[in-house]
Amino acid sequence: MKKSVIVGQSGGPTAVINGSLYGVAAEALKKNDQFDHVYGMVNGIEGFLNNQVLDLAKIQESGELELVKTTPGAFLGSCRFKLPEDLNDQVFPQLFQKFEEMNIGYFFYIGGNDSMDTVSKLSRYAAKTGSDVRVLGLPKTIDNDLVLTDHTPGFASAAKYVAATVREIAIDASVYDNKKSVTIVEIMGRHAGWLAAASVLARKFENDNPVLIYLPEVAFDPDEFIEKVKTAMETTPNLVVCISEGINDGNGTFVCELASDVGVDNFGHKMLTGSGKYLENLVKEKLGVKVRSVELNVSQRCSSSCLSGTDLTEAINSGAFGVNAALAGETGKMIAFTRTSDAPYTLECTLQDVNEICNKEKTVPLEWIINDGSDISEEFITYARPLIQGQVDVPMKDGLPNFAYR
Amino acid sequence: MKKSVIVGQSGGPTAVINGSLYGVAAEALKKNDQFDHVYGMVNGIEGFLNNQVLDLAKIQESGELELVKTTPGAFLGSCRFKLPEDLNDQVFPQLFQKFEEMNIGYFFYIGGNDSMDTVSKLSRYAAKTGSDVRVLGLPKTIDNDLVLTDHTPGFASAAKYVAATVREIAIDASVYDNKKSVTIVEIMGRHAGWLAAASVLARKFENDNPVLIYLPEVAFDPDEFIEKVKTAMETTPNLVVCISEGINDGNGTFVCELASDVGVDNFGHKMLTGSGKYLENLVKEKLGVKVRSVELNVSQRCSSSCLSGTDLTEAINSGAFGVNAALAGETGKMIAFTRTSDAPYTLECTLQDVNEICNKEKTVPLEWIINDGSDISEEFITYARPLIQGQVDVPMKDGLPNFAYR
Numbered sequence: 001m002k003k004s005v006i007v008g009q010s011g012g013p014t015a016v017i018n019g020s021l022y023g024v025a026a027e028a029l030k031k032n033d034q035f036d037h038v039y040g041m042v043n044g045i046e047g048f049l050n051n052q053v054l055d056l057a058k059i060q061e062s063g064e065l066e067l068v069k070t071t072p073g074a075f076l077g078s079c080r081f082k083l084p085e086d087l088n089d090q091v092f093p094q095l096f097q098k099f100e101e102m103n104i105g106y107f108f109y110i111g112g113n114d115s116m117d118t119v120s121k122l123s124r125y126a127a128k129t130g131s132d133v134r135v136l137g138l139p140k141t142i143d144n145d146l147v148l149t150d151h152t153p154g155f156a157s158a159a160k161y162v163a164a165t166v167r168e169i170a171i172d173a174s175v176y177d178n179k180k181s182v183t184i185v186e187i188m189g190r191h192a193g194w195l196a197a198a199s200v201l202a203r204k205f206e207n208d209n210p211v212l213i214y215l216p217e218v219a220f221d222p223d224e225f226i227e228k229v230k231t232a233m234e235t236t237p238n239l240v241v242c243i244s245e246g247i248n249d250g251n252g253t254f255v256c257e258l259a260s261d262v263g264v265d266n267f268g269h270k271m272l273t274g275s276g277k278y279l280e281n282l283v284k285e286k287l288g289v290k291v292r293s294v295e296l297n298v299s300q301r302c303s304s305s306c307l308s309g310t311d312l313t314e315a316i317n318s319g320a321f322g323v324n325a326a327l328a329g330e331t332g333k334m335i336a337f338t339r340t341s342d343a344p345y346t347l348e349c350t351l352q353d354v355n356e357i358c359n360k361e362k363t364v365p366l367e368w369i370i371n372d373g374s375d376i377s378e379e380f381i382t383y384a385r386p387l388i389q390g391q392v393d394v395p396m397k398d399g400l401p402n403f404a405y406r
Numbered sequence: 407m408k409k410s411v412i413v414g415q416s417g418g419p420t421a422v423i424n425g426s427l428y429g430v431a432a433e434a435l436k437k438n439d440q441f442d443h444v445y446g447m448v449n450g451i452e453g454f455l456n457n458q459v460l461d462l463a464k465i466q467e468s469g470e471l472e473l474v475k476t477t478p479g480a481f482l483g484s485c486r487f488k489l490p491e492d493l494n495d496q497v498f499p500q501l502f503q504k505f506e507e508m509n510i511g512y513f514f515y516i517g518g519n520d521s522m523d524t525v526s527k528l529s530r531y532a533a534k535t536g537s538d539v540r541v542l543g544l545p546k547t548i549d550n551d552l553v554l555t556d557h558t559p560g561f562a563s564a565a566k567y568v569a570a571t572v573r574e575i576a577i578d579a580s581v582y583d584n585k586k587s588v589t590i591v592e593i594m595g596r597h598a599g600w601l602a603a604a605s606v607l608a609r610k611f612e613n614d615n616p617v618l619i620y621l622p623e624v625a626f627d628p629d630e631f632i633e634k635v636k637t638a639m640e641t642t643p644n645l646v647v648c649i650s651e652g653i654n655d656g657n658g659t660f661v662c663e664l665a666s667d668v669g670v671d672n673f674g675h676k677m678l679t680g681s682g683k684y685l686e687n688l689v690k691e692k693l694g695v696k697v698r699s700v701e702l703n704v705s706q707r708c709s710s711s712c713l714s715g716t717d718l719t720e721a722i723n724s725g726a727f728g729v730n731a732a733l734a735g736e737t738g739k740m741i742a743f744t745r746t747s748d749a750p751y752t753l754e755c756t757l758q759d760v761n762e763i764c765n766k767e768k769t770v771p772l773e774w775i776i777n778d779g780s781d782i783s784e785e786f787i788t789y790a791r792p793l794i795q796g797q798v799d800v801p802m803k804d805g806l807p808n809f810a811y812r
Contacts, residue, residue: 009581012581013577013578013581043582043583043584046584047584071577072574072577072578073574073577073578073580073581074581077580077581077582077583077584078581078582079582079584080582160805160806163805163806164710164711164806164807165705165709167806167807167809168478168479168705168708168709168710168807169704169705169708171419171477171478171479171708171809172419172478172479172704172707172708173704174479174483175415175418175419175479175480175483175484176449176483176484176485176486177449177483178449178452178453178483178485201804201805201806202806204809204811205811292704294703294704295701295703297700297701298575298578298579298698298700299571299574299575299705301578302574302575302577302578303571303574303711304570304574305570305709305711305712306711308805385804385805388805388806389804389805390805391802396797398607398791398795399566399569399607399714399791399794399795399796400566400569400570400573400607400608400794401570401573401574403573403577403610405610405611
């Protein structure tokens with residue numbers, strides 16, 4: 001008997017999380033001789049528990065699925081729902097009973113670290129109970145912090161957005177080039193500095209901005225920072241400094257915490273804001289120059305204007321690969337990327353044990369962080385440059401990007 | 407004897423201020439039978455006083471001029487230099503002596519209000535002293551606040567950036583659509599709310615975001631605001647509110663001043679920051695829902711990814727029109743836009759007395775601001791929609807926009 005597919009999205013959105021969804025949906029709908037229905041769960045596992053599902057064949061028939069491909073955010077809606085650690089918890093039989101009622105044989109979850117935790121638990125529960133539901137994870141995070149994969153879908157488009165925007169901000173900051181100024185750009189990244197590191201791609205010539213780049217992987221010292229800024233302004237009077245939101249003193253205190261209290265989200269992560277603002281005030285006080293801070297904010301993960309063609313293609317491919325892996329009997333795996341060459345850039349999809357991925361964090365290699373923690377090495381550039389190649393023509397209507405809505 | 411042309415840029419940059427520069431340069435260089443040299447002044451009138459000029463023919467020969475067209479920022483560099491009110495000041499003969507030494511017969515200044523003040527003073531000084539140097543202004547400001555012109559180059563690309571970005575932020579904010587949230591987007595505009603008003607273009611369906619839009623033209627009442635937010639969340643649980651940075655109490659106190667002290671720039675303008683942050687804290691305190699504020703910041707004026715094709719074409723045309731107007735003997739004028747039809751949208755360049763423009767400010771008509779100052783009327787949409795039409799393919803290199811550098 002043909003089984004149905006269900007796919008869900010979880011965690012923070014990216015510019016290509018819907019590309020992965022499109023990849024799963026289009027491939028599964030194409031193979032309708034092998035599958036019964038192709039469902040999307042609305043608001044992830046949390047919505048699924050409340051019976052919120054939709055039929056993706058209908059989305060395809062209406063023509064919306066093509067728009068989904070280049071729509072930012074999570075078309076299906078997302079959630080931040082952590083399954084209990086205890087596999088004896090009642091939520092597990094509840095979920096698997098729903099799978100049975102809906103004839104679901106294939107479960108795909110698109111997300112980051114916490115979502116892979118869900119994939120891990122569901123696949124372990126399936127193994128424990130002898131269920132034949134196959135559970136696969138599709139990576140997604142702008143943070144690029146998943147292990148066992150060259151990179152994660154979503155990172156490249158965010159990196160392209162960061163690099164392009166920092167280049168524009170540097171140009172904007174230099175229009176009064178007879179004056180001195182400092183611009184501090186705060187980039188997403190709590191514990192892993194991949195995205196802030198991508199700002200190095202904005203540089204076009206020697207001493208071009210951003211001259212200084214700080215990541216959370218290396219302890220941040222405010223006094224050394226001020227000295228570096230002072231020196232850098234001698235060659236680049238309109239200085240742009242890029243920082244990860246998560247820069248910290250190396251002992252667990254975030255720079256923004258030096259200024260104000262912060263809350264925690266429901267995974268216990270600290271909610272950050274304001275490291276850029278803190279440094280803005282510090283530069284003003286210590287150096288007395290014109291200074292501004294810019295927080296790139298959510299556009300890093302939801303801008304469709306800087307979609308990387310490479311990223312979108314890989315996201316779609318990972319979805320299609322996942323469907324075929326599930327058909328081949330795979331479960332408890334994440335679809336990962338293995339780079340086979342830098343130049344020309346080539347990549348293949350592989351399968352990795354999701355239990356080895358969830359709840360781990362891949363940070364930027366320390367040897368790629370140079371100049372006392374204030375710069376990024378050529379190795380990173382070799383790694384990241386291929387990822388931001390290629391443009392995507394987002395469908396336009398009335399002068400604005402035309403997105404899909406449920 | 408053929409005379410030379412000089413062109414400068416002043417004030418804050420826009421995404422198409424270099425389009426206007428391109429228009430002047432390309433047209434003047436094309437008509438090399440009528441002109442001697444075509445110079446650019448570096449850092450506006452301030453740099454010119456320090457003999458900082460460059461030969462735009464060389465920029466064209468190197469192929470860079472084509473890149474200038476789609477480069478944000480001010481290619482020539484900008485300044486914020488206000489000429490003295492007293493035409494007897496020694497700076498005027500100093501400037502005109504330089505014009506004579508360089509055989510300059512045509513002076514173009516691309517800028518906003520304060521730059522038109524420079525054009526006014528120079529043309530009045532020329533008239534007073536019998537100089538035949540022709541002085542023309544080319545409008546430029548994302549604020550769209552110049553009188554006697556339908557709109558200003560730069561506004562449309564900024565409006566397109568705002569509308570597209572707000573649409574993306576709204577999608578991003580709605581991924582957890584089973585939860586309630588408020589997102590406050592702070593948009594540039596001190597006294598004129600044109601750019602914040604443009605966020606209305608992001609709406610695609612009934613109750614779509616941004617549901618609430620606040621401009622500086624109408625007095626802002628925090629209590630009424632909280633009531634509106636509460637009501638709006640009943641139909642749009644993930645609410646996006648757009649505000650001008652300059653929203654105020656109607657008696658000259660900016661909302662952000664309710665929270666903190668502010669400085670002034672060297673034209674005596676108040677330097678604003680933080681109205682969005684202030685309202686974020688207010689919503690948190692009064693309504694206890696998840697709330698975030700996003701400051702769109704300098705990308706509004708320097709993003710090349712959302713260039714309006716209409717805007718860029720009009721900027722280039724205004725430059726070319728200016729060159730021909732100067733040849734025809736015009737001086738003391740600003741190149742303005744007169745709309746001849748909304749549908750189909752048609753526009754022509756006209757000349758307006760710069761003395762009637764400088765130091766005046768055009769705000770959004772009060773009848774276009776509806777629902778007790780919390781929304782924008784259909785008339786504004788009819789006005790603004792044609793301006794954001796058309797895409798621009800920015801030259802790319804290594805996956806990033808390829809800009810021109812001096």
